[in-house]
């Protein structure tokens with residue numbers, strides 16, 4: 789079974805980003821893909837702050853990413869870029885930790901003006917980590933995400949369709965590489 793590791797870079801407990809990921813994760817699982825979700829806010833702060841490469845949590849993250857076919861990297865936009873805590877975690881992965889992985893980036897921001905943060909900020913970091921197959925990515929405006937009565941995130945129609953389409957392409961790419969081709973991603 790193909791496996792996707794989701795890395796989310798939101799430090800907040802009530803996160804719109806996490807609400808968006810819930811939708812993407814359900815779509816991945818419905819298509820038979822196994823997921824593992826790593827939230828930066830669940831990693832001990834000291835591990836991130838003091839770059840504890842050999843901490844239990846970081847070793848676990850490394851193993852999860854190494855064993856995945858694909859990685860979904862998602863972040864809120866902070867100061868026109870990805871969050872500092874996401875970078876703190878990525879810094880603790882191996883230099884070429886995303887080699888042979890299919891990567892889908894996603895960002896949630898407050899303004900459309902920072903839509904290109906995926907391209908000018910996040911993608912260069914992912915490329916430097918060896919990722920060669922990075923999909924276009926999805927940019928979500930925070931106002932496109934509201935909360936339902938049970939605390940579930942409700943996506944507006946337009947972003948819901950765009951997310952489904954991008955995750956669908958991600959799934960196709962994963963299936964092509966893992967089932968049909970049967971060889972590692974290059």
Ligand SMILES: Cc1cc2nc3c(=O)[nH]c(=O)nc-3n(C[C@H](O)[C@H](O)[C@H](O)COP(=O)(O)O)c2cc1C
Nearest residue numbers: 798800803804805864865866867868897898899930
């Ligand atoms: C410290 C901070 C800085 C932010 N900077 C930006 C920014 O530069 N551009 C932008 O579009 N949104 C910015 N935002 C808005 C967030 O990206 C947006 O509210 C997002 O939904 C937050 O993610 P979360 O709901 O997962 O916490 C910022 C929010 C915070 C808290």
